[in-house]
Amino acid sequence: MRSFTFPGIVECSPAGSYGLFFPDLPGCVTSADSLDGLASNAREALQLHLEGMAQDGLTIPEPTPINRLPHDDEIEEVGILVVQATPSSAPTSIILSLPADLLTRVDAEARSRGATREQILTEGAEALLKAG
Numbered sequence: 001m002r003s004f005t006f007p008g009i010v011e012c013s014p015a016g017s018y019g020l021f022f023p024d025l026p027g028c029v030t031s032a033d034s035l036d037g038l039a040s041n042a043r044e045a046l047q048l049h050l051e052g053m054a055q056d057g058l059t060i061p062e063p064t065p066i067n068r069l070p071h072d073d074e075i076e077e078v079g080i081l082v083v084q085a086t087p088s089s090a091p092t093s094i095i096l097s098l099p100a101d102l103l104t105r106v107d108a109e110a111r112s113r114g115a116t117r118e119q120i121l122t123e124g125a126e127a128l129l130k131a132g
Helices: 034-057 100-113 117-131
Strands: 005-010 019-021 029-032 077-085
Touching: 005 034, 019 034, 029 034, 034 077, 100 117
Parallel strands: none
Antiparallel strands: 005 019, 005 077, 019 029
16 A cells, blocks of 8 residues: 655643644544654554545545645644655455354454454464464
8 A cells, every 4th residue: 555644733732742633634633742752653643544544445635735734723733743654455355264163262252352353363364474
């Protein structure tokens, strides 16, 4: 999947922590106690948000150029952070046959974790490939 670069608006709290939001991606926000932490958290937040949009079949918008970002007098902006992320590829549907007892155990594990069957199978496949 391609990389995306979006500008984020940085805010600073009176306590010295930082917050960031992406004007082009409502709901995509993060925070940290330091600027280094904010940059890392912003990249992760952007990646997860874009992956969620892809999973939901939503179109990822074009980023607003920095000189055209909206200004809100109620927000105390301290800067702009340009963030790049490369979301992992969107999920692909497959038909999969598994032994019934294995599927029962996968479903039980998913329920116990509050996860989905797909999440458990993906975690297992990733762990197997990483160990390989």
